[in-house]
Amino acid sequence: MDLRLYHRMNDKIYIQKKKLDDNKLHLKYKSGNVVGFGNVPITDTLKKFLKNYIKNDKVSITIYNKLDDNDKKLLHKMFERLKLQEKLPELDEDDEVDIDDLIEKFQMNRGAIQAGLDNTEIRKEFKEQILKLLDLGIITDIPKAMEIIDNLNV
Numbered sequence: 843m844d845l846r847l848y849h850r851m852n853d854k855i856y857i858q859k860k861k862l863d864d865n866k867l868h869l870k871y872k873s874g875n876v877v878g879f880g881n882v883p884i885t886d887t888l889k890k891f892l893k894n895y896i897k898n899d900k901v902s903i904t905i906y907n908k909l910d911d912n913d914k915k916l917l918h919k920m921f922e923r924l925k926l927q928e929k930l931p932e933l934d935e936d937d938e939v940d941i942d943d944l945i946e947k948f949q950m951n952r953g954a955i956q957a958g959l960d961n962t963e964i965r966k967e968f969k970e971q972i973l974k975l976l977d978l979g980i981i982t983d984i985p986k987a988m989e990i991i992d993n994l995n996v
Contacts (some may be wrong), residue, residue: 843872849896851925857883857892865889867920876923888913901929945972955994965994 848856854871861868861881867888869879884892891905891913909917921927951968954960962966969991975981 862889862892863895914943944971947971965996969994969996
């Protein structure tokens with residue numbers, strides 16, 4: 843392994859520079875890949891966070907706060923593997939989304955609205971659920987979702 847092609851993350855694990863530049867997270871030991879961290883696609887924000895961390899050897903809370911929930915979970919998983927988890931802020935309970943629960947509540951609110959049993963609070967909650975499901979990639983028809991949100995009048 844040519845160490846010039848890698849950033850050292852701790853005493854055993856390295857991150858491949860070229861892959862990081864291409865928005866992929868690829869961690870290696872000198873003897874092989876780190877299981878679960880081979881060519882994982884990452885966002886520009888997570889790449890920016892990691893490059894900043896590598897350069898300064900400290901966590902940028904400003905960039906960390908811009909990460910979405912999935913990025914934060916991946917970052918925490920990575921830092922646990924690196925035995926550096928104490929450097930990251932704790933994940934808020936709110937950051938962890940129970941997708942099945944979110945979908946169930948979404949369906950209940952959709953049914954209530956379709957049955958005419960809606961009120962402002964239900965419409966607001968339904969709007970938040972649509973936005974969260976869009977953010978998670980579960981709802982993919984963005985124009986239709988935005989049309990529904992517009993029609994909620996909240």
